[in-house]
Amino acid sequence: MSRKHLNGPFVFPVRDIVRHPGEMREHRVEVASPAKWGEGLVSVAEGEIIDLDVRLESVHEGILVSAQIDTEYTGVCGRCLTDIAQPLEVEFQELFGYPGEEANDFEVQDDHVDLETLVRDSIVLSLPFQPVCQPDCPGLDPNTGERLTSDAVPEAPVDPRWAALKALTPDHDGEAVRPAADDTEKS
Numbered sequence: 001m002s003r004k005h006l007n008g009p010f011v012f013p014v015r016d017i018v019r020h021p022g023e024m025r026e027h028r029v030e031v032a033s034p035a036k037w038g039e040g041l042v043s044v045a046e047g048e049i050i051d052l053d054v055r056l057e058s059v060h061e062g063i064l065v066s067a068q069i070d071t072e073y074t075g076v077c078g079r080c081l082t083d084i085a086q087p088l089e090v091e092f093q094e095l096f097g098y099p100g101e102e103a104n105d106f107e108v109q110d111d112h113v114d115l116e117t118l119v120r121d122s123i124v125l126s127l128p129f130q131p132v133c134q135p136d137c138p139g140l141d142p143n144t145g146e147r148l149t150s151d152a153v154p155e156a157p158v159d160p161r162w163a164a165l166k167a168l169t170p171d172h173d174g175e176a177v178r179p180a181a182d183d184t185e186k187s
């Protein structure tokens, strides 16, 4: 029997609830991330604190694990490349089956369950592909490469309303259609 993971940070004992359907244990732990998790613009850094709320329920088929993860990811904004640090909250639920019964992705090992793979995968899959420093980050000025502030929006974006106004402007393209006089009065 392999015991090499028995003392890992994401290993929880279930000896006292195994084969006792209805029994439940709850754990709250803080674990330092054992590695950098995530390969994109943002990741959970090695050593970052991961808050783990775990509920272990004994059911007929095995141990039902419910967990809530609270941590923080860091990296850069995908638009303006500013350093960012954002909270990350993710939950999972998974059945750890008893060995030798129905095939399960995860099994109760001896007298414990090891949640590291689940915690890691849950975190990595919930990291944003296009992280932003703020929802309306205007990004970088296409001409200067400087970071734009929210109230200095570049001139480039084509708002359909402005396009329509330009079309109405005389001398523009020579094809402008002048609005009827009473239309302009109303608007």
Ligand SMILES: [Zn+2]
Binding pocket: 077, 078, 079, 080, 081, 082, 132, 133, 134, 137, 138, 139
């Ligand atoms: Zn940004």
